[in-house]
Amino acid sequence: MPMPFIFLIIVVCVVCYTGQTFFNKLFSLRYQGPESAATPVYAVLYGALVSAVTLCLVHFQVDFSGETVLLGCLNGVVLFLYNLGMIHASRTGPYAFQSIVMLFGSIVVCLLFSAVYWGDRLTLLQIAGISVMLAAFVVLNGGGIDFRDVKRGYFLWVASLFFTNGIYGVLMDAQQRLHAQERNEMIIVTFLSSGVVSLLYLLLTQRGHPARAFRMGGAAWGLAVGSGLCAAFAVYTLMTLLAYIPGYILYTVCNGSLLVLSAILCRIVLKEKMTKMTLAGIALSVISIILLSI
Numbered sequence: 001m002p003m004p005f006i007f008l009i010i011v012v013c014v015v016c017y018t019g020q021t022f023f024n025k026l027f028s029l030r031y032q033g034p035e036s037a038a039t040p041v042y043a044v045l046y047g048a049l050v051s052a053v054t055l056c057l058v059h060f061q062v063d064f065s066g067e068t069v070l071l072g073c074l075n076g077v078v079l080f081l082y083n084l085g086m087i088h089a090s091r092t093g094p095y096a097f098q099s100i101v102m103l104f105g106s107i108v109v110c111l112l113f114s115a116v117y118w119g120d121r122l123t124l125l126q127i128a129g130i131s132v133m134l135a136a137f138v139v140l141n142g143g144g145i146d147f148r149d150v151k152r153g154y155f156l157w158v159a160s161l162f163f164t165n166g167i168y169g170v171l172m173d174a175q176q177r178l179h180a181q182e183r184n185e186m187i188i189v190t191f192l193s194s195g196v197v198s199l200l201y202l203l204l205t206q207r208g209h210p211a212r213a214f215r216m217g218g219a220a221w222g223l224a225v226g227s228g229l230c231a232a233f234a235v236y237t238l239m240t241l242l243a244y245i246p247g248y249i250l251y252t253v254c255n256g257s258l259l260v261l262s263a264i265l266c267r268i269v270l271k272e273k274m275t276k277m278t279l280a281g282i283a284l285s286v287i288s289i290i291l292l293s294i
Contacts, residue, residue, distance in 0.1 A: 010257075040202045050231050065182060082165055093151065103259075120248075130248070139284060
């Protein structure tokens with residue numbers, strides 16, 4: 001595929017992921033059901049939406065191999081565990097620190113696995129670019145870290161985010177290396193199985209009244225649907241890009257661009273103040289992306 005088209009797909013992917021993140025943030029503010037049910041409800045809805053939209057995009061023409069089904073189901077469980085970690089970590093300690101660890105996991109775990117298992121090697125510019133992006137994550141999120149009110153188990157949940165976010169990327173990348181022609185099948189199995197596991201979790205935790213968790217108001221429903229649609233196109237483009245760009249490079253560029261666009265959106269729409277740390281983090285992210293593009 002020509003580089004201009006790859007660049008265009010990257011832009012679409014980043015915009016879609018930014019839309020998912022932004023709508024998800026607004027959903028959490030508008031959700032009117034039980035607080036503990038917000039994340040599993042969202043996981044059920046966006047799991048169903050992503051798999052349904054992907055089926056429509058391929059006109060219901062799918063062909064599953066055993067390896068894709070296995071990797072997809074494993075990744076669905078990993079995605080559920082990631083969402084579970086997000087719930088518990090955000091309740092027991094600072095969100096800023098868990099964001100840094102989570103983003104590190106998406107790059108570092110995938111990078112180490114690619115180097116050890118697949119034998120990939122980085123150039124000096126790629127090493128510099130990834131290092132600068134990791135520094136950008138710290139700068140963008142470091143100002144909100146306060147460990148004074150940390151509750152028991154917080155660091156274990158944060159550690160789980162590091163590994164689950166990384167393993168998610170590893171499994172997506174592995175499936176593309178093994179069966180690139182089944183990228184759509186991988187998306188469907190991953191998100192459908194994640195939605196099913198999230199629904200079972202909701203049934204167990206809502207004490208026999210799971211329906212009340214979906215009584216969340218029209219605005220929340222609209223935002224959940226919008227986030228799910230953005231997620232569907234984001235994952236679809238991401239899987240396409242994995243056929244052309246190593247996962248550890250792609251996740252670095254996408255995560256950095258996502259942070260930059262999210263910060264700008266929050267400033268414009270939610271009127272959040274941009275601090276010097278935010279601007280410095282944005283600058284580092286842009287430098288990293290330039291280094292990785294050379």
